[in-house]
Amino acid sequence: MATGFDRFTARVNLDADLTRKLRAGINLTPSLTRGNGINTEGATQNDGIINLTLNMFPNLPVQYEDGTYSNGQNTDFGVNLENPVWILKNYHEKRRQLRLLGTVFAEYAILEGLSVRSSFGVDLGNRSTHIFRPNVLGAGAQLRGSAPARGSLAGIQSYNWLNENTLTYTRTFNNAHSITALAGFTAQRQYNEEHLMNAQNFPNNFVPTLGAGQINGGDHAITEWTLLSYLARVNYAFKSKYLFTGTIRRDGSSRFGPGVRWGAFPSVSAGWRLSEEAFMRGLSPVVNDLKLRGSYGLTGNNRIPVYGHLGLLQASNYVRGTAITPGLAPATLTNRNLSWEKNRQLDIGLEAELFKGRVAITGDYYRKITYDLLLNVQLPSASGYEVLLQNLGKIKNEGWEFVLNTKNLTRAFRWSTDFNISFNTNKVLALGPEGDPIRASSGQPNTHITAIGHPAGSYFGFQQEGIFLNEEELTRYPVVPGRNGSRAGDIRYKDVNGDGVITPDDRTIIGNALPDFIYGMTHTFSFKNFDLSVLLQGVQGMDVFNLTLTGLGHLQSTRNNRGDYADRWRSAEQPGKYFRANRAPTGFNTEVSSRMVEDGSYLNIRTVSFGYSLPAAAAKKIFLGRLRVYANVQNAWIFTRYLNYNPEASFGQDNPLTPGVDLGGYPLNRMYTLGITVGI
Amino acid sequence: MKTLLKYALLLAGCTGLISCNNFLDLSPVSQVPVRDFYRTGEDIKIALESAYAALASDGQYNSQFYLAEVPSDNTTATGTSTLNFDNFTVDPLNAVIERTWTATYQGIARCNAVLDRIDPIPMDATLKEQYKGEARFLRALQYFNLVRFFGDVPLVLHEVTNQQEAFASGREPAAAVYEAIIADLLAAEASLPTFYTASTDIGRATKGAAMTLLGKVYLTRKQYEAAAQKLKEVIDLNTYILLPNYASNFGPSNKNNRESIFEIQYRTGGFDLGSPFASLFGRRGDFIVVFGVLAGNDQNVPTQEFLNTYERDQAGRIIDRRFTASMDSQYVDTKGNIVRQTFVKKYLFPQALAFDGDSNWPVLRYADVLLMYAEALNEAGGPTADAFQAINAVRTRAGLAPLAGLNYAGLKLAIEKERRIELAFENHRWFDLVRWGKAVAVMNAHFRAINSRSVMQPHQVLLPVPQSQIDVNPSRMCQNPGYTGNTCQ
Known part of the structure; x- marks a missing residue:
């Protein structure tokens, strides 16, 4: 019962001064990764191991006495749940990835201070996944019907090349004014070719390769994108005291349509080394270095699907007799105006180095306004479409970041500490012409809302105020009306619109994914040839939208519930923590509500690393420059009150409109590493 | 190095923006952009297949029994959001109505795309008329399902191409939706052939299918004379028969038989x-x-x-x-x-x-035509000989004695019972109960008979509009009366 992988990597770097003015080089990094995989985070019907394990009936044996495996069909409820142990033992998923990174470059000094450099890099990839799901054999199979073996082979071939061409001019005048100017252009192209083959009806489990079965489907698809950029940058410094940088870049992306695919992104920054000023000289024993800096600029974002601006068709085939007839239907709407999302960011910072470098402090304030956001805006379904990708709205991110580095002990025993902490707020400033909130869905309809004045992608649902402890409370508080309405033991929700009854109109914002602050701390110790480092990382005040509770906290029927849900309302005398159990839920008990918003604050001992280096003289004796033996632990311990596996599962924020959701994330794995580093 | 040289040259020439735009102008290789499609008759044919395919989806006929059979006294269901249909506790957050709404409008949008784009395309004129007729039949069928489940619904009859159009539609009165359905079916009847001969045309909508559906629409609207006339025309097509054996209507070897009028393939x-x-x-x-x-x-x-x-x-x-x-x-x-x-x-x-x-899933078959014809005659002019003949054809095949001598009320009851058994598990019972105005009485009697605590309330002849649809367009959408949320005034 194992998953795992091997990786083989090699690296070659060659640089040569071909003439006094011409330098050229090449580097190559081939690698091969092989692994055995399993579907971890998927749904139960897709053999998702974590969800299957959580949902599997605890009263079934893993295996019967005859060696066959149990299955959800073996219960009175007859649920389609495959045995996760059976899957882990029999499922065959082989992944292979071959990758080649390579770059060639040439640099030519045209004049004193003026040079031209051109580079061409490629990233070639070839990835394949072979899956074979064998036939279920034996008595257990007869109990539940036998599914014939099936398999698939999926592959991706990709290449990405990047050509960069720059002209650089560096010059210092009068030992005071130094200038670096750079102009250039870059071009990049990505090409992906994917193919897939499915087979079924394997006669037996002896041969897992697809030729043994009947091929019953496949796919083959190519996607491409290109990016062109022009850039110019000037750095100017006066005696390292005043620093100035101006940049402008112009990017063209194939993801946008003609006429709107180019974006121009200028920025300026300035720095002032106060410690170089005469008036600071008196403080120099304490303050070694003090720098004030600020920047203001525009950046762009084109992270949308490759042909995101185009209305595309999808296959939707039909049947005529025994023939399958091809059908094509509109899948997405065209948006000719779709263009770059822009960020306007102001950054002001102060850097100080104190006490001969023993203490370094950095403080930063930033304010980022993101506008023309690239958002999948939900449409009324009567249009035939569910979303439209468009530029919309304005969001403000504002915050502070602090870094403190100290060298606490610097003699034979060394101890240094790096600490950082950051605070961020997020607020929607504008949305669309009418300012209507944007709805978004993660697993269920309308789980998130983006509304002016609130953080983007806030959680949306009923606000729980308590439980109806007894019949009397049903007359005192607003209830869900109707025959499926609230009963004693059901959840008491907040009557947000004050109309005296609980209806879907009482759903409101019930949380967001923004933490109060995030922080990290690294301690590094060394004594003689021993070294130890401990990395702590934490998040405070973050709400996880734990939507696994729609299944694992429904107190309803035939599936497992999370352990703490056993403390449920049983009677007015035994009220418990959660609502009452009922086969057919009443009072909106199982709807998305604030009980699914759980504190995801955590502190993780991310890495502990302990090492011993052979003394240089001893290493030399065995013809080595360096030899270090080390032991690492990753994710050594996590302190959290979050009851599901991983509060960080919520960090999968592919869609900025639906952040913070845990839908059955894989547990954090603790990793132990023993290693040797050898230098020649 | 050749590639390098090629792109170095490309970039060297990239100062003028023309070649740069060539570099950036990528068309999808493996997907068809809408802008390149709907150009030929063949394109329309392919687009039309997807309109048929929409019927065979979750949210349409794959799950329609939850809405059209399970709520009736014929069957029950298990599962969270499906059990709600059985015991009349469907609320606006129900997942199945959400899927039904979305999938049905997706199918309608595919018909709209065909109808909006077909006219300028140079192609065989007869085929063009046929394709238009098919698209209008499919659109009418889907709107007929929507209006019977939800009442007033947005009436979108053209392709939506931008955000403004997507948000423009609110709920239209059911009468307006029925007008559009009837207009579509009349047009489809006029342009569709009575039968197809090619195997590639199996399962296409026919003139008879349009006429039968029109008869059903008239019957639902209580236009009994119009219904009787249209259904008589279906009978007079002499295209459809009652198969000698009832069981021959079902199963893989009996697809698209001579009793079948329209099936999901x-x-x-x-x-x-x-x-x-x-x-x-x-x-x-x-x-x-x-x-x-x-x-x-x-x-x-x-x-x-x-x-x-x-x-x-x-x-x-x-x-x-x-x-x-x-x-x-x-x-x-x-x-x-x-x-x-x-x-x-x-x-x-x-x-x-x-x-x-x-x-296959039978949507319309000839036994339904005969029973609807008997009902339309009885409602329009009492128990005529033709009415008895129609119902008795169905009964005789089932091995039952023919009926005779019943008065209007007696025949009406007999037809209701005959429809229940003849068309059981084919998604007719719920629509029939609502159409006859008997849903509340029959269902509550049924619940009493089986000692169930379930109750059907009068407003539940219509389903609630999915809450997501009201949330996303609150200024134009509202809820059916009796359900929680912002109800229509």
Whole structure:
């Protein structure tokens, strides 16, 4: 019962001064990764191991006495749940990835201070996944019907090349004014070719390769994108005291349509080394270095699907007799105006180095306004479409970041500490012409809302105020009306619109994914040839939208519930923590509500690393420059009150409109590493 | 190095923006952009296939029984959001109505795309008329389902191409929706052929299908004379017959038979085009092996009360031949035990993959025409000989004695019972109960008879509009009366 992988990597770097003015080089990094995989985070019907394990009936044996495996069909409820142990033992998923990174470059000094450099890099990839799901054999199979073996082979071939061409001019005048100017252009192209083959009806489990079965489907698809950029940058410094940088870049992306695919992104920054000023000289024993800096600029974002601006068709085939007839239907709407999302960011910072470098402090304030956001805006379904990708709205991110580095002990025993902490707020400033909130869905309809004045992608649902402890409370508080309405033991929700009854109109914002602050701390110790480092990382005040509770906290029927849900309302005398159990839920008990918003604050001992280096003289004796033996632990311990596996599962924020959701994330794995580093 | 040189040259020439834009102008290789499609008759044919395919989706006919059979007194269901249809607790957050709304409008949008783009395309004129007729038939069928489930619904009759258009539609009165349905069906009737000969045309909408659906629409609107006239025209087409054996209507070997007027086409084989009904309607446990169905799901399970409505002889044996073709009340499991459980038999099929059966779904068939014709005649002018002849054709095939001498009320009751049994598990019962204005009385009597605490309230003849649709466009959408939320004024 194992998953795992091997990786083989090699690296070659060659640089040569071909003439006094011409330098050229090449580097190559081939690698091969092989692994055995399993579907971890998927749904139960897709053999998702974590969800299957959580949902599997605890009263079934893993295996019967005859060696066959149990299955959800073996219960009175007859649920389609495959045995996760059976899957882990029999499922065959082989992944292979071959990758080649390579770059060639040439640099030519045209004049004193003026040079031209051109580079061409490629990233070639070839990835394949072979899956074979064998036939279920034996008595257990007869109990539940036998599914014939099936398999698939999926592959991706990709290449990405990047050509960069720059002209650089560096010059210092009068030992005071130094200038670096750079102009250039870059071009990049990505090409992906994917193919897939499915087979079924394997006669037996002896041969897992697809030729043994009947091929019953496949796919083959190519996607491409290109990016062109022009850039110019000037750095100017006066005696390292005043620093100035101006940049402008112009990017063209194939993801946008003609006429709107180019974006121009200028920025300026300035720095002032106060410690170089005469008036600071008196403080120099304490303050070694003090720098004030600020920047203001525009950046762009084109992270949308490759042909995101185009209305595309999808296959939707039909049947005529025994023939399958091809059908094509509109899948997405065209948006000719779709263009770059822009960020306007102001950054002001102060850097100080104190006490001969023993203490370094950095403080930063930033304010980022993101506008023309690239958002999948939900449409009324009567249009035939569910979303439209468009530029919309304005969001403000504002915050502070602090870094403190100290060298606490610097003699034979060394101890240094790096600490950082950051605070961020997020607020929607504008949305669309009418300012209507944007709805978004993660697993269920309308789980998130983006509304002016609130953080983007806030959680949306009923606000729980308590439980109806007894019949009397049903007359005192607003209830869900109707025959499926609230009963004693059901959840008491907040009557947000004050109309005296609980209806879907009482759903409101019930949380967001923004933490109060995030922080990290690294301690590094060394004594003689021993070294130890401990990395702590934490998040405070973050709400996880734990939507696994729609299944694992429904107190309803035939599936497992999370352990703490056993403390449920049983009677007015035994009220418990959660609502009452009922086969057919009443009072909106199982709807998305604030009980699914759980504190995801955590502190993780991310890495502990302990090492011993052979003394240089001893290493030399065995013809080595360096030899270090080390032991690492990753994710050594996590302190959290979050009851599901991983509060960080919520960090999968592919869609900025639906952040913070845990839908059955894989547990954090603790990793132990023993290693040797050898230098020649 | 050749590639390098080529792109170095490209970039060297990239100062003028023309070649740069060539570099950035990528068309999808493996997907067709809408802008390049709908150019030829062949394109329209392919677009039309997707409009048919929309019917065979979850949210349309694959799950329609939850809305059209399960709420009736014929069957029950299990599962969270599906049980709600059985016990009349569907609320606006229900997942099945959400899927129904979305999938049906998706199908309508595919019809709209064909109808908006076909006119300027140079192609065979007859074929063009046929394709338009098919698209209008499919659109009418889907709006007919929507208006019967939800009442007033947005009436979108053109392709939506931008955000403004998407948000422009609010709920239109049901009468306006019916007008559009009738206009579509009249046009479809005029342009569709009576039958097709090519095998590539199996399952296409025909003139008879448009006429039958129109008859059903008239009947639903209580335009009985118009209904009787249209249904008589269907009979006079002499295209359809009652198959001698009722059971020959069902099963993979009887697809698109001479009694069939319009069917949703399915095909097994692991292509995601199979019919899900064998898996859905199968019972759990040993049933699976007995019938070769991979995994039953206990959906659309016939009620004991329905079993009792089949006509019996004096010894208590069921004499109605339709019983054994429609359902059963017990089966023998792998260990030889008799298990007393009712189940629907019409769509049984041994299949290698779950939800991959080979039975079609009957939408319209000739027995329905005869029974609708009898009903329309009886409602329009009382129990005529033609009315008796129509219903008795159906009864005789079932092995039952012909009816005679009934008055208006008696024949009306007889037709209602005949429809229930003849068309059982084909998504007619709920629509019929609502159409007859009997849903509330019949369902509450049914609940009393089975000692259920469930109650149907009068407003529940319509389903709630999915809450997501009100949330996303609150200024134009509102809720049906009786349901929680912002109800229409």
